[in-house]
Amino acid sequence: MSVMTYxxxxxxxxxxEMRRDPRVFLIGEEIGLYDGAYKVTQGLLKEFxxxxxxxxxxxxxxxxxxxxxxxxxxxxxxxxxxxxNFAILALDQIVNSAxxxxxxxxxxxxxxxxxxGPGGPAHQLxxxxxxxxxxxxxxxxxxxxVRPSTPRDAKGLLKSAIxxxxxxxxxxSETLYGIKGEVPxxxxxxxxxxxxxxxxxxxxxxxxxxxxxMYRALEVAEELAKEGISCEVVDPRxxxxxxxxxxxxxxRKTHRVVVVEAGAGFAGxxxxxxxxxxxxxxxxxxxxxxxxxxxxxxxxYARNLEQAKTPSKEKIxxxxxxxxxx
Amino acid sequence: xxxxxxxxxATKIDAxxxxxxxxxxxxxxxFEERAAEMxxxxxxxxxxxLYIGEEAVGVGATxxxxxxxxxxxxxxxxxxxxxxxxxxxRMMAELFGRRDGLSKGKGGSxxxxxxxxxxxxxxxxxxxxxxxxxxxxxxxxxxxxDQVVLCYFGDGAVPQGEFHESMxxxxxxxxxxxxxxxxxxxxxxxxxxxxxxxxxxxxxAETYGMAGEAVDGMDVLAVRDVVGRAVERCRRExxxxxxxxxxxxxxGHSMRDPSAAVYRTKEEVERxxxxxxxxxxxxxxLKDGTLTEAEVRAIEKEMNDLVDEAVAFxxxxxxxxxxxxxxxxxxxxxx
Numbered sequence: 001m002s003v004m005t006y007x008x009x010x011x012x013x014x015x016x017e018m019r020r021d022p023r024v025f026l027i028g029e030e031i032g033l034y035d036g037a038y039k040v041t042q043g044l045l046k047e048f049x050x051x052x053x054x055x056x057x058x059x060x061x062x063x064x065x066x067x068x069x070x071x072x073x074x075x076x077x078x079x080x081x082x083x084x085n086f087a088i089l090a091l092d093q094i095v096n097s098a099x100x101x102x103x104x105x106x107x108x109x110x111x112x113x114x115x116x117g118p119g120g121p122a123h124q125l126x127x128x129x130x131x132x133x134x135x136x137x138x139x140x141x142x143x144x145x146v147r148p149s150t151p152r153d154a155k156g157l158l159k160s161a162i163x164x165x166x167x168x169x170x171x172x173s174e175t176l177y178g179i180k181g182e183v184p185x186x187x188x189x190x191x192x193x194x195x196x197x198x199x200x201x202x203x204x205x206x207x208x209x210x211x212x213x214m215y216r217a218l219e220v221a222e223e224l225a226k227e228g229i230s231c232e233v234v235d236p237r238x239x240x241x242x243x244x245x246x247x248x249x250x251x252r253k254t255h256r257v258v259v260v261e262a263g264a265g266f267a268g269x270x271x272x273x274x275x276x277x278x279x280x281x282x283x284x285x286x287x288x289x290x291x292x293x294x295x296x297x298x299x300x301y302a303r304n305l306e307q308a309k310t311p312s313k314e315k316i317x318x319x320x321x322x323x324x325x326x
Numbered sequence: 327x328x329x330x331x332x333x334x335x336a337t338k339i340d341a342x343x344x345x346x347x348x349x350x351x352x353x354x355x356x357f358e359e360r361a362a363e364m365x366x367x368x369x370x371x372x373x374x375x376l377y378i379g380e381e382a383v384g385v386g387a388t389x390x391x392x393x394x395x396x397x398x399x400x401x402x403x404x405x406x407x408x409x410x411x412x413x414x415x416r417m418m419a420e421l422f423g424r425r426d427g428l429s430k431g432k433g434g435s436x437x438x439x440x441x442x443x444x445x446x447x448x449x450x451x452x453x454x455x456x457x458x459x460x461x462x463x464x465x466x467x468x469x470x471x472d473q474v475v476l477c478y479f480g481d482g483a484v485p486q487g488e489f490h491e492s493m494x495x496x497x498x499x500x501x502x503x504x505x506x507x508x509x510x511x512x513x514x515x516x517x518x519x520x521x522x523x524x525x526x527x528x529x530x531a532e533t534y535g536m537a538g539e540a541v542d543g544m545d546v547l548a549v550r551d552v553v554g555r556a557v558e559r560c561r562r563e564x565x566x567x568x569x570x571x572x573x574x575x576x577x578g579h580s581m582r583d584p585s586a587a588v589y590r591t592k593e594e595v596e597r598x599x600x601x602x603x604x605x606x607x608x609x610x611x612l613k614d615g616t617l618t619e620a621e622v623r624a625i626e627k628e629m630n631d632l633v634d635e636a637v638a639f640x641x642x643x644x645x646x647x648x649x650x651x652x653x654x655x656x657x658x659x660x661x
Contacts, residue, residue: 025468051468057498062457062491069461072446073396075468096451097458105439105447106430107654141655165657 002185007177009151010040010116013158014078016187018048021076024162027054027067028080028117037082038118038177064090064115068097071111071167078162084119084133084171091136098167099142114161116170120211121262121310123175127298130306132263137169138240138272144168144193145239149214151181153237156191164193173211196243198250202232205320206250208273209260210235213311217260220316229324239269247273248280255286256323262310265293287323292316339547344607344616345625347389347546351381351604352629354405357414360633361404361421361435365581369641370421373450374435377405379576382603383508384409386549387476387571390557396444396466398459399478401436402508402575403448406478412440414632415639424643431646432654446475452513453486455479456505460492463501467564474560475503476553482513484530485521493534496566504556505568508543510575515589528570536566543573544601574598 004012018024030037032045032055045053056063060081067077081087087094094115102110119133138145144166148154154172161168199214200221209217214235221231234250236242251257257277259270270291277289292311300306320326358376365374377384380402388397388409399406407417412428420427421435428438436450446462449455459477466473483489484507496503507527511518518525531538537559541552549571556567576599578586586595611617617625 057494059487059491059495061488062460062495065454065457065488065492066461066464066495069398069446069458069463070465070468071461072458073462073465073469075465092451092454093457097449097454101447102657103654104429104433104437105441106428106432107657108429108439108441109447110657144656 001182003180004151004183005177006151006154006172006179006181007038007040009155009183010158010172011042011044012183013155013162014041014044015047017159017162018044018052020187023074023076024078025052025054025075026078026080027056027063029056029058029082031055031080036080038174040177041080060086060089061093064093065097067113068093068101068111071113072101072109076162077113079113079115081115081117083129084117085129085131087115087117087133088136094137094143094167094169095140099140102166103142110165111167112165114158114168114170116158117172118174118177119171120173121175121299124301124303124306125299126301130299132261132294134169134171134239135263135268138269142167143240146170146193146237147210147239148172148237149176149211149235151179151183153191153197155183156189157193157237159190160193163190168193175212194238194241194243196246197235197237198232198246199235200231200233202230202254204230204254205256205258205324206232206234206254207258207260207316207320208234208236208247210237211262213260213262216311216313217316220313220320224317224320227326229320229326231320244276244280248277251277251281252284255284257285257289258292258316258319258323259289260292260311260316262294264296265291266296268293287325290319290323292319338614338616341616344611345621347385348604348607348611348617348622349625349629350385350409351546351607352626353414353632354381354384354408355604356629356633357404357408357418357636360637361418362577362581364421364637370435371423372434373401374421374581375402375579376575376577377402379598379602380508380510380543380573381405382546382607383506383543383549383571383573384478386546387506387553389550390554391476392473394444395473396446396462396475397478398446398455398462398475399448400452400455400480400483401448401450402480403438403478404435407438407440407445407448410440410443410445412438412443412445414636418636418640419643422640422643423645424640425646426639426643430650432650453479453483453488456483456488456492457495459503459505460496460501463496463503463566464499466502472561473502474557476557477503477505479505479507480513481507481509481511481518481527482516482521484527493530493536493568497534497536500564501566502560502564503566504553504560505566506553507568507570508573509570510573512575512579512589514579515583517589528568531568536568538568538570540570540572543571544603544606546603546607574601
């Protein structure tokens with residue numbers, strides 16, 4: 001076990017998988033010579049050379065399509081989106097090519113690739129560079145979608161994503177790259193996709209949250225514990241496929257649910273979780289499911305407005321108190 | 327002025343080659359004619375884009391490839407798939423949406439794939455398969471192979487960003503891919519001069535610093551010659567090329583555009599039919615004595631029989647079982 005940053009954990013996962021499998025290569029903007037816009041790929045060009053760390057010009061659709069074509073022939077590309085906002089330029093390649101080739105070829109061509117990079121709210125980057133992007137992808141059959149909240153998860157889930165035979169959308173966060181945590185040293189350590197993690201055990205209410213919102217929910221849980229409200233914080237980690245079993249298991253234990261998400265609420269992850277909780281555990285619920293979501297507006301630049309855009313601790317706390325009747 | 331090459335060699339062409347080229351063009355023509363009939367009968371649904379009139383391009387270009395080379399195409403791909411050697415029975419079954427189809431009935435006319443023939447598929451978002459072709463070529467180079475990728479697309483893909491992104495990447499990274507633009511002069515109903523500031527498509531090659539040439543796409547030998555040289559150079563030097571094959575589609579854009587009368591005149595279509603690639607090649611083979619009338623008639627009958635067999639096979643093939651609906655969405659990983 002070593003203590004390292006989230007960024008270092010990602011770097012280690014890439015390094016280990018490239019050592020393990022010669023079919024794995026990296027492709028994206030500024031990942032080689034520049035060492036990565038957020039330094040996730042630092043030092044990899046030096047170790048693996050230009051053949052396997054491929055700097056591209058700015059053409060997201062073009063280089064994502066190149067990765068899809070290479071994957072059809074059996075390579076295992078890891079595409080870096082400098083930020084996930086730019087993945088919209090490659091949305092056709094992701095949705096119409098990567099996600100569907102296996103199906104529409106009748107199982108002849110699978111696409112083993114990872115598309116990774118930071119997404120979600122960042123610090124004063126404004127509307128086009130600060131938004132929750134997972135919603136654009138988890139609706140699509142054929143894609144898997146991962147949001148890793150801790151350094152340990154970043155390493156273990158990225159390794160599983162690279163070894164997966166399907167296209168995996170792997171969205172990191174600018175705001176988490178610097179956080180530190182314990183990470184297993186074993187190069188064979190992986191975390192399977194599709195497994196939720198109970199971050200804090202509790203008995204009164206289940207709070208579903210991931211990435212920055214997960215940490216905020218943990219702070220709230222700590223404070224509410226002093227008032228005698230026991231929160232169970234569950235991190236889905238993989239949004240598609242989602243670990244419904246673990247999540248429903250928690251609901252059956254606590255009978256109350258609050259979903260926290262940074263993105264705008266309309267048709268967001270909270271909508272989906274509310275729906276399947278209602279379908280699977282309606283009789284177990286003691287209160288309606290509450291959603292605490294980002295405002296239904298683009299991300300503003302002004303610091304005060306930006307803070308108001310994402311769910312605050314106070315809003316999360318209020319929602320928990322409401323469902324607990326406290 | 328474009329360098330449109332039309333070969334008229336003084337010597338007779340090889341009879342075996344002539345037989346092969348004529349057979350494939352006739353097979354495609356007959357396949358497409360029968361597909362149109364089956365569409366009218368309701369056996370085939372959705373969009374159906376016929377290759378009639380353009381056979382010399384797919385047949386001539388694919389004829390220079392090795393079996394381990396790759397071909398990728400757009401949605402007017404029946405001809406390319408047949409030319410790459412796929413089984414017409416399984417292709418027709420795919421058009422019928424049946425379980426013995428190449429893609430298990432899940433792809434249809436626009437999504438034929440045949441891994442056993444290195445046919446990387448029919449892709450139906452205009453321009454989107456051009457980066458995929460570059461990616462396949464990237465993989466060949468990465469693995470140290472000497473195969474090439476042949477990528478067919480229409481003039482309608484040229485204004486798309488992905489055409490330009492792909493040309494740039496292929497040239498920048500020296501990828502073994504030959505892009506063959508089938509310029510049939512209409513992107514659906516939009517004539518080329520209404521779509522492109524530069525209508526001499528082969529000239530985009532100059533912009534990206536790669537080899538480029540235009541060829542008479544109605545002359546199967548000329549296509550074979552021009553693409554043959556491009557493929558040879560591509561294999562030797564891992565250098566991409568852009569070939570513009572000037573052709574014409576005799577039918578509408580799809581079966582939903584049967585008359586194609588809004589955007590082009592009847593006179594134009596009749597005039598272009600004078601350049602029918604099959605008629606020209608057959609006449610030439612007969613004239614120079616490469617093939618006899620009897621031989622040509624035998625080939626015609628053989629191809630008709632193959633297509634009849636394909637239709638019968640497709641008709642007899644069952645519908646895919648309902649449990650296939652949710653299969654092949656994700657591949658089970660073996661960690």
